Structures are given as C-alpha cells and as structure tokens.
C-alpha cells in the first residue's frame with residue numbers, strides 16, 4: 001500500500017529489494033491493482049498512439065510480430081501524486097528510459113528538450129549513446145493533432161523527481 005501511494009510501479013521491485021522485502025499480494029491488493037491496470041491500459045493506448053509507438057527519448061520502436069515490446073506509457077506527474085491518466089501527463093518510453101525518467105536521471109525541459117542529470121555517470125559507449133547523448137535533443141513526437149505534455153506536469157517532474165542540475169546539450 002505504501003508503494004502504491006507514494007511511488008510509480010516501475011520503482012516497486014527495486015525499492016523492495018533495497019529494503020529486503022518480499023511482497024506477497026493480498027486479495028485486496030490484487031483487486032486494487034486490477035482496477036489500476038484497467039485505468040493504465042486505456043492511458044497506455046492513448047499515449048502509445050500519440051507517440052506512434054516510439055520512445056519519446058530515443059525513438060525505439062521494437063515489436064515482436066505485431067505487438068510492441070519494451071514500450072510503456074509513463075506518467076510525468078506520478079499517479080500517486082495526483083497525476084491524471086491523460087495524454088497530457090504521459091510519455092511513451094522504452095523500458096530503460098522509463099526507469100531513468102522515474103529515477104530523475106532524465107527529464108523534459110523548455111521547448112520539450114530532453115534533460116540529463118549531471119548526477120548520472122556512465123563511461124561505457126552504451127551509457128553515452130543511450131543516456132548522455134540525449135541531453136538537449138527534442139522529444140520524438142507526439143504526432144500532430146495530439147496534446148504534448150502539459151507544462152504543469154513537466155514542471156512537477158523537474159522539481160520533484162529530476163535529480164540536480166541538467167548537463168549541457170552534447171554536440172551532435
């Protein structure tokens with residue numbers, strides 16, 4: 001219940017591991033998460049369609065057969081903090097970038113440009129390519145005629161979740 005009230009689902013397993021908890025879902029919790037999953041499913045479709053089934057940060061668009069795989073609808077303002085299930089509060093993100101967004105490594109700044117925290121460190125080519133090189137790039141999507149992330153939700157994330165100062169934009 002604490003997890004549901006205060007944190008997005010993408011962080012639950014990591015938090016439990018950190019404090020050494022194993023979760024056994026109670027029947028009530030299962031009912032709750034069932035209701036929640038249904039809410040999320042509608043938002044998921046709207047957000048993934050708005051972003052044309054591509055990660056808004058890196059453009060990843062993997063499918064297995066016809067089914068998108070590794071793509072998720074992220075809440076910008078966390079659901080636990082009054083974030084609505086709405087396209088204006090959503091981003092289509094790949095699993096890696098969803099996790100990094102919820103951990104405050106990535107954010108969205110003015111002009112819908114990607115923010116990368118100075119606190120993030122990674123020396124491998126993969127860390128550079130998938131994270132550091134994103135600094136200052138414009139978001140991928142949403143398609144014309146759909147609503148981008150509302151400034152109020154973007155600001156909430158920038159102040160409450162994003163970690164420290166953003167890195168300067170990397171030269172292309």
Ligand SMILES: [Zn+2]
Nearest residue numbers: 055058094097
């Ligand atoms: Zn991505």
